[in-house]
Amino acid sequence: MPTLNKGGAGGNLGVDFVAKSAGDGYTIGLQTVSLAINPGLTPKMPYDTLKDLAPIGMIASSQHVLVTGANFPAKDLAELVKMAKAKPGSLSYGSAGPGSTFHMSAELLKAVAGISVLHIPYRGGGPALIDTISGQVDMSFPVLAAAVPHIQAGKLKALGVTGTKRSPLLPNVPTIAEAGVPKYSFETWFMLFAPASTPKPIIDKLNAGLRQVLESPAVKERMAKDGFEATPSTPAEARVRLEKELLMWAKLTKERGITAE
CATH class of the missing domain: 3.40.190.150 (Bordetella uptake gene, domain 1)
Structure with a gap:
């Protein structure tokens, strides 16, 4: 074809x-x-x-994962939300650009959790992920395949996956709903x-x-x-x-x- x-x-x-x-x-x-x-x-x-x-x-679905740099002070999502509510707009997240799934998954979290976090758009998900690792931005929502190697290497901290169930690639990482934002769910x-x-x-x-x-x-x-699940319909x-x-x-x-x- x-x-x-x-x-x-x-x-x-x-x-x-x-x-x-x-x-x-x-x-x-x-x-x-x-x-x-x-x-x-x-x-x-x-x-x-x-x-x-x-x-x-439908063909397939995949999840994103909320990650921070390894040295980010919040140890879990509940602490991150608490920090964001204490000082609205003080935290930042990087995306692959306006309208990208990286962007929209974060905006959905902001809406559901009732927090204000500054959006820093990049020209692609790679640069956003690099700056999350270095601490230039506090967090980002990369796709699983891009984030897992850095999480396993200890360069990133995973606070929650965006779907309705845990990912086999990160079985010990809770869903964002499990981690304290019960109405949240996002899949690509x-x-x-x-x-x-x-x-x-x-x-x-x-x-x-x-x-x-x-x-x-x-x-x-x-x-x-690669973190995808076949979803025939x-x-x-x-x-x-x-x-x-x-x-x-x-x-x-x-x-x-x-x-x-």
């Missing part, structure tokens, strides 16, 4: 390309949770997520989709092929090594999740005045 990487605008250009393609089953798209986040960040979207796209199915997911004009029989055939791949033990094992289940998260992120971005700039 030829792959066309159309980057730019947080993935919006690639999604728009798929949305405006023929619904013949030969042009399909893959996007992350940004598919649900971006409409809340961008006032004028080039497409309507629900009207112009037909979800084929991946979805396959087609133009809305694609006939249902084609969508169903593509979904069947996707589910067959995701049920493969070899595929599951390869994903797990029906097209209807994928649409329900997309609808739910579109509403959630639209509400959060509006309330907190978050944009892609």
Whole structure:
């Protein structure tokens, strides 16, 4: 299958390309949770997520992890929240840039925990992680695969993973909900989709092929090594999740005045 990487605008250009393609089953798209986040960040979207796209199915999900430098004074999330509430705006977190999953996972924590932490955007997750290790910023929310080697080397302190259950890569690290912010949950997911004009029989055939791949033990094992969990679904289940998260992120971005700039 030829792959066309159309980057730019947080993935919006690639999604728009798929949305405006023929619904013949030969042009399909893959996007992350940004598919649900971006409409809340961008006032004028080039497409309507629900009207112009037909979800084929979920592919996988992965977690981020809240980390601090090894010498950061808080030993756990409860202490970090206490510090943030005692001196609002005194702590900082680094992200991979405005609108990134690093950014939005942190903004969700700020909203749910009721804390004020300064956002320092970087040009990518790598520089943000490096400055977290050095203490230039107090914390960040990297993906598991990027953070685990530094955590194991003692360069970073893991205070909580963002999902609803602990990660096999960090079994001794609690979820953020376990660690004291019970209503918090964030996952980066991946979805396959087609133009809305694609006939249902084609969508169903593509979904069947996707589910067959995701049920493969070899595929599951390869994903797990990088902190991903295969999450096969029906097209209807994928649409329900997309609808739910579109509403959630639209509400959060509006309330907190978050944009892609």
